Amino acid sequence: MKHWVGRPVIMYCGEPPYRIMKGVLRKWDAALGQVVIGHQEIAVPFRDIAWIKALAPKERALPPVLHSVGYVMRERQQFDNAIYFKSAVTVWKDEVLIALNTTIVSHTRGSVTLEDGQCLMKGTYLFVVRSLRG
Numbered sequence: 001m002k003h004w005v006g007r008p009v010i011m012y013c014g015e016p017p018y019r020i021m022k023g024v025l026r027k028w029d030a031a032l033g034q035v036v037i038g039h040q041e042i043a044v045p046f047r048d049i050a051w052i053k054a055l056a057p058k059e060r061a062l063p064p065v066l067h068s069v070g071y072v073m074r075e076r077q078q079f080d081n082a083i084y085f086k087s088a089v090t091v092w093k094d095e096v097l098i099a100l101n102t103t104i105v106s107h108t109r110g111s112v113t114l115e116d117g118q119c120l121m122k123g124t125y126l127f128v129v130r131s132l133r134g
Contacts, residue, residue, distance in 0.1 A: 002028045004035075008055035011037060013048045022055055066101075070130040079107040082129045089114075092126040 004025045012018040023038030034043045066088055073079055073089075082089055083104050091098040091114070099114055104127075106113045112127065113119050 004028065004052055009037070009052050010055050011035075011044065011052050012050040013044060014050070018050055025052075066130045068130075070128040073127045073129050076107075076109075078129065079104060079112065079127075082127075083107070085131060088130045090128045090130070091120060092128065093124060098125060 011021045027036040088101040
């Protein structure tokens with residue numbers, strides 16, 4: 001079973017309902033009768049492991065989430081990137097929220113068109129973008 005060392009795996013431990021552990025198998029220690037898994041290096045005794053299988057690439061990645069911090073868009077390239085990456089944009093006028101987590105479809109020198117068709121002036125509104133992480 002040492003062929004699992006260094007590979008991303010999913011381990012089913014205990015009795016049904018199984019405790020599921022995902023991560024890279026760091027060490028297979030036959031002398032101690034345990035494996036070490038994940039970046040936290042959790043030791044799991046052999047007797048607790050029901051089975052081990054390779055972790056598919058889809059299962060390895062964490063789902064994308066929005067960054068918690070946004071930034072105000074002012075430059076042309078920032079608007080271009082928000083369109084290209086379909087970033088979540090929040091639109092404000094003074095202290096009034098105009099649009100929450102919308103996307104920008106297009107922009108010109110002075111205006112921005114949102115996914116719902118609204119055309120807003122760049123000088124009048126504040127556009128705050130939050131990119132996806134992951």
